[in-house]
Amino acid sequence: MMTISESTSETLTDRQWEIAHAIALTLVKEDTDVNELGKAVAYLRAYSNREDATSRFFKYLKTLVSNGRQIGHSKKTTDYYISIDKACSDYLKNISDAYTILQILGWVSRLMRYYKDAGVPIGEIATPTAPPVESARQAEIAKVAKSQDFKVDQILDATVTKINGNKVTYEILGTIKLTEKEPKKASSLQEGQTVQVTIVALKDDGSIKNVKCAN
Structure with missing residues (x-):
């Protein structure tokens, strides 16, 4: 099992690590199914070599929310999609590189499993706020x-x-x-x-x- 001290320096910057940590905490607190996040990651990976990969990914998340009841097994599935869409929109909206988003979400999946498997008292951990909007410059x-x-x-x-x-x-x-x-x-x-x-x-x-x- 992954430990919280596992090195991330080779894959993420400090700021990106904070984003991964924040998304994972948000989704675990909302009892989101990590497998549903995995489906979104798989979609982005499939289109990652396209110039419009990132915009496609965010549109795909909106589509999942809109059609959640038709493609999901229960109302919970729609709730999962809503949580994933909001967390990604809040924390990843200023990142245009699909590969970077894939790296961050890969760590989000690991962290979600860590928190759930380790029995960490999530309610006692404050969720970091969304990073400030990055200017064009x-x-x-x-x-x-x-x-x-x-x-x-x-x-x-x-x-x-x-x-x-x-x-x-x-x-x-x-x-x-x-x-x-x-x-x-x-x-x-x-x-x-x-x-x-x-x-x-x-x-x-x-x-x-x-x-x-x-x-």
Whole structure:
């Protein structure tokens, strides 16, 4: 049986793990059948190589809710579909990548079984709130970060977009904006100037956390 401490770092970011945890808690509290979630996951997996996979998945969930009484064995089945649709809509609506959703829901299934088999007192655990809506810019930054393999000490071209005292704002790859303290460099830089920056630190999801001017 899976233990709650089983590593997820290879498959999910911290934020995605929180989402998986929240969906699992929500569905277990509502006594949702994990097998019904499995059917939804199977549908998404079947269409995962299509560009419209994610939108198809959410439409499919709505269809299950609408036709629950016809395709289910009891009223409980419809309730399961309602719970799954709401949980996925609340927590996954800002994720456009079908593969990422598959990874999250795979962990949701494992966690649901863990909570049920382990007899964890679910009622005593507070369900995390839905993550804040991700802006279009944040989504674009995440997309850029995912397409790159950033490394600490890597040197990148950047444009200086703003200088405020010793604080310099850099724009990297036309999308990523970072403001850093540059006490030794700020006075010699100009807005609009192209410089080279060195990656100092990365976030858990592999995106850039901090840089410094390398010029």
